[in-house]
Amino acid sequence: MNAQEIIRSIEAEQMKSNLPIIYVGDTVKVGVIIQEGGKERTQPYEGVVIAKRGSGINQNITVRRVFQGVGVERVFLLHSPRIESIKVLRRGKARRAKLYYLRNRVGKATRLKQRFDRAL
Amino acid sequence: MSVGILGTKLGMTQVFDESGKAIPVTVIQAGPCTVTQVKTKETDGYTAVQVGFKAVTQKALSKPELGHLAKSNASPVRHLREYRLEGAGEFELGQQITVDQFAAGQTVDVIGTSIGRGFAGYQKRHNFKRGPMAHGSKNHRLPGSTGAGTTPGRVYPGKRMAGQLGNSRVTVRKLTVVRVDAERNLLLIKGAVPGKPGALVNVLPAKIVGR
Numbered sequence A: 001m002n003a004q005e006i007i008r009s010i011e012a013e014q015m016k017s018n019l020p021i022i023y024v025g026d027t028v029k030v031g032v033i034i035q036e037g038g039k040e041r042t043q044p045y046e047g048v049v050i051a052k053r054g055s056g057i058n059q060n061i062t063v064r065r066v067f068q069g070v071g072v073e074r075v076f077l078l079h080s081p082r083i084e085s086i087k088v089l090r091r092g093k094a095r096r097a098k099l100y101y102l103r104n105r106v107g108k109a110t111r112l113k114q115r116f117d118r119a120l
Numbered sequence B: 001m002s003v004g005i006l007g008t009k010l011g012m013t014q015v016f017d018e019s020g021k022a023i024p025v026t027v028i029q030a031g032p033c034t035v036t037q038v039k040t041k042e043t044d045g046y047t048a049v050q051v052g053f054k055a056v057t058q059k060a061l062s063k064p065e066l067g068h069l070a071k072s073n074a075s076p077v078r079h080l081r082e083y084r085l086e087g088a089g090e091f092e093l094g095q096q097i098t099v100d101q102f103a104a105g106q107t108v109d110v111i112g113t114s115i116g117r118g119f120a121g122y123q124k125r126h127n128f129k130r131g132p133m134a135h136g137s138k139n140h141r142l143p144g145s146t147g148a149g150t151t152p153g154r155v156y157p158g159k160r161m162a163g164q165l166g167n168s169r170v171t172v173r174k175l176t177v178v179r180v181d182a183e184r185n186l187l188l189i190k191g192a193v194p195g196k197p198g199a200l201v202n203v204l205p206a207k208i209v210g211r
Helices: A003-014 A100-104 B063-070 B122-126
Strands: A027-036 A039-053 A060-067 A070-077 A083-090 B005-016 B022-030 B033-039 B048-055 B077-084 B107-113 B169-181 B186-190 B200-205
Touching (some): A003 B005, A003 B022, A003 B186, A027 A060, A039 A070, A039 A083, B005 B048, B005 B186, B033 B063, B033 B077, B077 B200
Antiparallel strands (some): A027 A083, A039 A060, B022 B186, B033 B048, B107 B169, B107 B200, B169 B186
C-alpha cells in the first residue's frame, strides 16, 4: 500500500456517505450540533450556498444568509461530525462558481432564480 | 531519554476528535526497527541503542555494513540511528521496535530534514523587507546596511545574509500523538513535521527540559 492509499483509507473511515449533492446557488438547511452548558442540541442554519471548496475530507461550503439586516456567512466542513444533517431546500440558478457578488446586494437583488432540472 | 523509532513521512490529512474538531495530522509509517547494536559503558564509553530501518537488498550495502549487521542477524537496512539511554542493557540484538511503545496523547519530538530551498536571498531566508519596485528605485531585493563603518571595520558574525535555506536537521518538539495504528505501523501526529512525503523522520518521546 503506498502513501496516498494509506492516507485515503484513514480519511475514508471518517467520511460520510449520505451527503446530498450540493450545487452553488442552492438553498440549504444545515443542522449544527452545538454545546450549551454541557448539553448538546441541534441548531438549524438556513441560507444560500455561495461557494464550495476543497475535496475529500476537507470539502466545505460557505452558506450566506441575511439575519436581522446583517449578512452572516458560515463555512461548514461537510464531513465533520458536528454537522448532523444537510438538506437541500431549493435549487438555485447560478452562472458562476462563487457568488461573492451577493455580498454587495441587498433585498430583492439577492434572489436567485429557481431551477427545476435538478432533483432535490 | 528512551528509545525512539524511525519512519517515513507519508503526508498530511485531518482527523476528527471526540468533540468533532478537525485536527491536522501528519501520517508517519514508523518501524518496525531492528536493534543492530547495544553500546555499553565498558566497550564504547557510553550507553546507547542503535536501530536500523528500511529494508534494502543486500547489494545496496557495502561489505563492512553487511558485516556490522551480521552481528545482530539483521536483514540489510538503509538507515542506522542511535539513541543514548541509561537502560541500554535491557535491549537485545535483533529485538524489534514497533509503534506499540507510543500511545495516543503522548508528546513526542520529531527530527527530520527540512525541505531544501537552495541558495535563497534575504527576503525568502530571513523575511527581510524588499525595497520599492518602481519610482526609479534600483533597490529591489538588496540587504540594506550590514553594520557600522570604520568602527568596527568588519561585519559581525551571525549577520543574516543570503545562503543555503533548508535541507538541514530540524527538531519539532512536543507534538501530540493522536492515534497509533499498530496493524499498519502508523503514527498520526498532530501538526507538521520537517521534510516532504517520503522523507526519513525520527520520532522519540518528548525531551522535557527543566523542572
